[in-house]
Amino acid sequence: MSLIELFILAVGLSMDAFAVAVCKGLSMQRLNKKHALIIGLYFGGFQAGMPLIGYFLGYHFKEAITSVDHWIAFILLVLIGANMVKESFCRCDEEELDPSVDFKTMAVLAVATSIDALAVGVTLAFLSVHIVPAVSFIGIITFLLSVAGVKAGNLFGMKYKSKAEFAGGVILIVMGAKILIEHLFF
Numbered sequence: 583m584s585l586i587e588l589f590i591l592a593v594g595l596s597m598d599a600f601a602v603a604v605c606k607g608l609s610m611q612r613l614n615k616k617h618a619l620i621i622g623l624y625f626g627g628f629q630a631g632m633p634l635i636g637y638f639l640g641y642h643f644k645e646a647i648t649s650v651d652h653w654i655a656f657i658l659l660v661l662i663g664a665n666m667v668k669e670s671f672c673r674c675d676e677e678e679l680d681p682s683v684d685f686k687t688m689a690v691l692a693v694a695t696s697i698d699a700l701a702v703g704v705t706l707a708f709l710s711v712h713i714v715p716a717v718s719f720i721g722i723i724t725f726l727l728s729v730a731g732v733k734a735g736n737l738f739g740m741k742y743k744s745k746a747e748f749a750g751g752v753i754l755i756v757m758g759a760k761i762l763i764e765h766l767f768f
């Protein structure tokens with residue numbers, strides 16, 4: 583997987599976190615830089631940790647399913663992407679509009695926005711990826727986009743939330759299709 587492909591994957595994965603960060607920013611009367619950094623750390627940390635867990639789970643089963651790994655990657659990425667596209671048409675629920683950054687609130691949101699990264703981690707086990715740099719990159723991109731999302735939410739409100747989530751879903755679907763096409767035809 584090239585650096586550009588990894589960047590595109592990281593951006594696609596981070597769009598759920600970005601969308602929730604926009605909602606967090608929307609709920610703040612004034613931009614709180616400390617809260618923006620905390621939100622970025624939670625989302626970036628979980629987005630890095632979950633694919634690492636998925637990678638190790640997938641790695642243990644790699645030998646048993648190598649002949650269909652491209653189909654697994656394709657199906658997982660398309661399902662995750664389709665779900666993100668579907669969710670892009672929904673509005674922030676009240677829980678996401680809570681300005682709180684306490685451990686319980688943020689842990690729940692971070693896990694919820696990174697479940698798809700767990701499945702992508704399984705996919706990464708079947709590709710030639712150096713996992714530690716890859717998940718570090720995913721975490722950093724998510725951190726940066728989450729902090730930017732808080733700021734954007736505080737400045738612009740809900741205008742960009744659904745567009746970001748839609749774009750993230752499309753990116754994951756395209757990545758899944760690319761993996762399948764490369765394995766079937768090249």
